[in-house]
Amino acid sequence: MALNLKTVFHVLVFSWYAFVVQSMAAKDGEELPPGIFVYGGPWKYLTFLNLLLQMVFFGLAAASDLQDGKKTQSSLNKCKDLLFSVFGFPVGMFVVLLFWSLFAYDRELVYPASIDKFFPPWMNHAMHTFVLPILLAEVFIQHHVYPKTQQAVGALTLVGVSYLSWIVWVYLSVGIWVYPLLKYFSAVGLVGFFLFNMTVVTGLYVAGEKLNNKLWGKEIEQMSTKQR
Template identity: 40%
Template structure:
């Protein structure tokens, strides 16, 4: 078994266990109206839970690709050929999983250190174990950075990648606005304490942050795999000539 395949398998097992624990053991809220798993939407009101599911799916999908797909790099495959599984894995990581993962980590801890009650009220400590909180909000980034370091990911064009990412972000935005309208539940306390115009500005800033984070991921991939990218571009030039 290759190192990337072993890494994917270990991370997948750990995340799958943590996700199952979250789903089966963490069932209720501690009696606060600002943050609840009860009622409309359940845990799927929270972007963290969407990301948790995406991580499990991504690393599981990577395991499937390690067995049935390919992990080709431009320097190893001439012409550069990727299986369908590898193509979907690369798009999933570059356009959704990495930028959303980095977004969750940065925004959660950024708001947490300003006023944790706005994003993760202290009462949650009574029924969400500390280790699970860190799985949802901390280890996300190291796991994804490890994957980007070990495995070559061919990023799509910037236009396509941003289109996929912003479509995901807008889908989640529509969802939480619907929950607020239909069930009168603001998913995050920080939104509840804002005036309508402040929410618009806040959401616009978060959308800009999504775009910035995508560019960070693109730059990181270029830094880690610059030689491979240059090989790919060179092969493309030769194929056109």
């Protein structure tokens, strides 16, 4: 089977994310600044979880491209479309936008300068910058089938509440907030910050769907016609 641009892109990006995830996980055994990997290691950071999410998606996309069986390929397509549309695009874009917004305001709130000698610049950009152009390239390379907005928002909210519960659990267990910014919030402020973030993520989901429909409207319409 001849490889096309889409397949090569998916394989290369999957390999890239696998490398970045392995490099990030390897830091768990090093002597890092106090509190960085205490309780939960990298698994408590949304950045790391997003890297895993992107790696899994592009792995599924590559597998779908290389799959010859139509039935299996159809199942993979549904799975990867759901993963990309509901989580991959909005969460990935959110990580980039929130990180650099806070970094520009006061980096100590999200990425203290003491981390620089442990995480080289290329790793910082791999986690917080390159995600955005890769996601946009994916949107331009192929279309994705989106679920109903209510279902997507429900799934995002469930995942968001789960992650909030996880970082609160980490704080209650070891007395350290995953992100230094959170120590400045009261309980009510923390809830407000969470709701604000969920609004942003939801907006990114809607923006991703609109961009997908604008670029691939004809193809999506043709698919809908065939399924009738």
